[in-house]
Amino acid sequence: MRVIERLQRMGKSVCRLACITLLAGCQTMQSTDPAKLNFRIPAGSKLVLNRELTIPVGSAHVILQHGAPGPAANEFEVNCRFETRNLGPRAIQPDAFLITSSGSQREWVNQPSIIRFYKVFYLKSERQPDIMPMTCQYWSYLLIGRPLTIRQVQEALGDYFTFEFAR
DSSP: OHHHHHHHHHHHHHHHHHHHHHHHHHSOOOBSOTTSTTBOOOTTOEEEEOSOEEEOBTOSEEEEETTEEESOOOTTSOEEEEEBSSOBSEEEOOEEEEEEEEEEEEEEEETTTEEEEEEEEEEEOSSOTTBOOEEEEEEEETTTOOOOOHHHHHHHHTTSEEEEOOO
16 A cells, blocks of 8 residues: 555656656746847846937838838838837937837738737837837748748848847
8 A cells, every 4th residue: 555655656756757848848047149049138137229320201200121110111021110100200319229128029011921029129218208118020931931030130230220138
C-alpha cells in the first residue's frame, strides 16, 4: 500500500516538473539585436529626428520610404508615416522623441491573400507636443510576410531618424 502511494506522489511530482519545463520552453528569449523579431525596445529609448522634416500643405503627415520623405509610398515595401495633429505646411524641428511604448500587429488588407504588418511607436516631446504615433508598415502575401524588425524601420527612415536605445 505504501509503495503505491509513493509511486502516485512521485508520478504527480514528475508530471508537475514536466509541465513547468514545457511552460518555461514556451518563453521567448528577448534579443538585443534590432534585426531580430524578438527585439523589444527598452524603456527610456528615443527616436531622434536628425534634421528638419517638412509636412506639406494641406497634409498632417509625411511618409518616409528608403530614407526619403514623400506624400505616398509603395505599400508592398516598408514605409513609415510620421504624423502631427495639425495640417501643414509645417517644419518639424530636430528633436529627441521619447518612445513611450510600441507594438507590432497585423491585419487583413484583402482576404485571403494580402496582410498588413505594422509597428506603432508612441512618441512624446516636450517641445513639439502635437506629434502623433508613428506607424511603420508594409503589405505582403500571407505565406511570405513577416513582422517588421527595427532594422527594417531604420532603413525606411534613413538618416532622418535614428534610434537611441536605453540600456
